[in-house]
Amino acid sequence: MSITGISHLTFVVHDLDRTARLLVEGLGAREVYDSGDRPHSLSREKFFVLGGVWIATMEGEPPAERSYRHVAFQVAAGDLPDYRARLERIGVDIRPPRPRIEGEGESLYFHDFDNHLFELHTGTLASRLAAYASVLHARIRAPSAL
Known part of the structure; x- marks a missing residue:
């Protein structure tokens, strides 16, 4: 018995x-799906596929406050400017980047219209661990799945 991956991510939103x-x-x-006026779950919903991940959105009351709790999607570094421009046109709240050490990758953080924080990130777990190990001289145990 073992977990084989993430099935889906669900976000509760005001406006589908x-x-x-x-x-x-x-x-x-x-x-890939819109329940329309015939929801089969708790409320109206839409399903999407993004980077091979099933994302479910459900109509309801989203988080009342913002936090650093987020979902990060991996992207190529050269694609960040295009994503920034697309997101600015839609009007999401693009956040300033957090401090980084060299080698851990770049990120574009943004809040959607319902207080969910997303990150578009160019690094990997392996690159982050390597950057931390070189700068912090830390003993890091590499996961076997790298």
Whole structure:
């Protein structure tokens, strides 16, 4: 018995269509389901596929406050400027980057319209561990799945 991966991510949002625009136009997701007026779950919902990940959005009351809790999607470094421009056109709140050490990758952080924080990140776990080990001289145990 073992976990084989992430099944899906679910975000509760005020406006399914506005979130669909963010996911499709802003991030390049593909919409694969819309419950319309016949929900089969707790509320109306839409499903998307983004980077091979199933993303479910459900109509409801999103988080009342923002936090650093987030989902990060891996992207190529050369694609960050294009994503920034697409997200700015949609009107999401792009956040300043956090301090970084060389080698851990670049990130573009943004809040959607419902207080969810997303990150587009250019690094990998392996590159982050290597950067930390070289700068901090830390003993880091590399996961076997790298």
